[in-house]
Amino acid sequence: MKRSQDYPLTIRPVVTLSDEYPAGYVDPFHAHERAQLSFSLSGVQAVTTEAATYVLPPNRAIWIPPGVRHQTQCRENVKFYAVYIDPMLDNLPKECRVFEVSDLVRALIGEIMTFNFAYDEAGREGQIVRLLLDEIPRMPTANIQIPMPSDSRILRVCNMIIDNPGDHSDIDYWASVANMGRRTFTRIFKNQTGMALATWRLQVRLMHALSLLHAGHSVTSVAYGIGYESVSAFTSIFHRSFGAPPSHYRAEHNLKPQGTTA
Known part of the structure; x- marks a missing residue:
């Protein structure tokens, strides 16, 4: 199983990867230098930070700001897309939250998943990435969390x-x-x-x-x-x-x- 550190996450402001965890898997507490958007495709994850625990069922996504320690637990097999975003970009959420994924955001993430890591920032790929970044703050929050x-x-x-x-x-x-x-x-x-x-x-x-x-x-x-x-x-x-x-x-x-x- 490849981990995020195995990928060139700093080659572009936004880098994506796909991953999956087996049932019973626990990814212990860790943090990323970049913001992370995890979009669940199948299975249910429980993501715990020092402040709250969140449930991430399919077709929802969780936003985790850079530097936030978090742990992931899986009760069943899980597949998801992870989007890692340069924290220097503007207008992105400052706190963890789970949100409903619109058809547009789902399509944008799916399209970006097909890009090479060194995609053309000035061309079509860059326009699609910027549209995703514009849409993320607009997504309605799904209140599936408990304070810790x-x-x-x-x-x-x-x-x-x-x-x-x-x-x-x-x-x-x-x-x-x-x-x-x-x-x-x-x-x-x-x-x-x-x-x-x-x-x-x-x-x-x-x-x-x-x-x-x-x-x-x-x-x-x-x-x-x-x-x-x-x-x-x-x-x-x-x-x-x-x-x-x-x-x-x-x-x-x-x-x-x-x-x-x-």
């Missing part, structure tokens, strides 16, 4: 919940894990994440639900897999959060059940 704490005690709790979203342990248990009293834990957790534990855990479950739906799991198995006691309860909260029930979400995103082909 900096306090190591709270971070330990958060990582345990992320590893097992269906866990039903109560706040007293998590306070004991953090070696804090209940009131202290509640206060520090909210100060660190901007939300109460119950709200934060709900965000984790919904992120995990999206990952499982994109992996082809049924709505029923997703509901029970993330800790809900009934499909109706899961459907209700999913609908409130994403504007459509999970069955409609599957249809809208053309998600195939496991074991089927397109």
Whole structure:
């Protein structure tokens, strides 16, 4: 498997490559000198920075500014395009975000993937690259993220919940894990994440639900897999959060059940 350092990333202001990770792969914390735009083609990635964790399902992209440490985890086989961009270019996002990929941006990235690394900046290739750079700030943000704490005690709790979203342990248990009293834990957790534990855990479950739906799991198995006691309860909260029930979400995103082909 080639890594980004194997490519001439500084030969042009914008350089692209394709890559894929196997299920279970973890790309440990690292940072790039250039901004990175990763466009997911298949599979679901979880990208974690020191500030938040983001879910990247197919047909969405994540923007990672230069110098931002991040880690990637894959629950299934993942294929993606990576675009590395000179940080000296103007008008590019300053913070990490996941965004919906328009048909135009998808086509532009696909076209740039066919270019030689030393493409003609003054010709057609350069015009296409500049159009992509103009379009990136215009893409609507997809709010698929959870804030991560900096306090190591709270971070330990958060990582345990992320590893097992269906866990039903109560706040007293998590306070004991953090070696804090209940009131202290509640206060520090909210100060660190901007939300109460119950709200934060709900965000984790919904992120995990999206990952499982994109992996082809049924709505029923997703509901029970993330800790809900009934499909109706899961459907209700999913609908409130994403504007459509999970069955409609599957249809809208053309998600195939496991074991089927397109």
